[in-house]
């Protein structure tokens with residue numbers, strides 16, 4: 305039987321993403337088997353990490369199947385990013401016992417990142433590392449008290465997953481400014497000019513609260529003229 309929290313996460317993310325993006329969620333405890341190179345990659349991992357890795361792969365396979373892709377191993381790249389089938393952009397996240405994946409044809413999206421976090425407030429030192437004072441202050445009303453810095457953290461991780469392959473370097477949390485737009489939208493901008501991050505202004509983002517979780521996503525439309 306499907307887990308009600310997983311069903312809620314799946315529904316919330318599906319509603320937030322553009323039509324045509326496939327989404328799948330599952331409890332990490334329901335993780336399926338790893339295939340081929342995935343099992344090799346997982347061998348050095350601790351058992352708990354193996355389980356979340358397997359749950360993420362299982363969700364990704366479900367999302368890919370919904371787009372018509374046959375079941376296959378999803379290799380892990382040297383930077384830990386998954387190697388997706390040709391013509392696909394996709395993303396995996398896991399937190400607090402749940403895994404979530406989303407996948408889209410490249411004809412629809414040119415980049416995609418998703419992130420799941422529980423709503424628990426971040427420690428003050430982490431808030432200071434992740435949010436500028438201006439970001440921390442622009443707390444939208446539709447998110448529980450204390451959860452906004454967590455949403456900013458999540459939004460920046462979604463953004464990183466969406467653009468990392470194109471930007472080609474590590475991006476620090478302080479290099480990006482996030483603000484809440486209307487209706488759960490997120491707007492991204494480089495914190496300073498000239499850091500090679502103009503691409504992020506072309507990224508669309510969203511945040512949603514689902515029970516105890518905050519879910520964020522960031523995507524680049526395939527037709528969007530991305531600034532260099």
Ligand SMILES: CC(C)(COP(=O)(O)OP(=O)(O)OC[C@H]1O[C@@H](n2cnc3c(N)ncnc32)[C@H](O)[C@@H]1OP(=O)(O)O)[C@@H](O)C(=O)NCCC(=O)NCCS
Pocket residue numbers: 356357358360383384385386395396397398399418419420460461462463464465466468469475476477478480
């Ligand atoms: C890569 C990163 C964002 C992943 O986040 P995380 O805290 O491990 O948590 P999540 O569970 O949400 O995501 C993990 C999944 O992201 C995916 N992932 C890892 N590295 C990735 C990358 N470079 N690009 C895209 N996806 C990546 C993997 O699928 C991974 O799961 P898996 O190892 O089981 O396959 C994080 O580890 C990181 O390096 N952050 C620092 C950079 C950053 O976020 N900067 C913000 C400013 S833009």
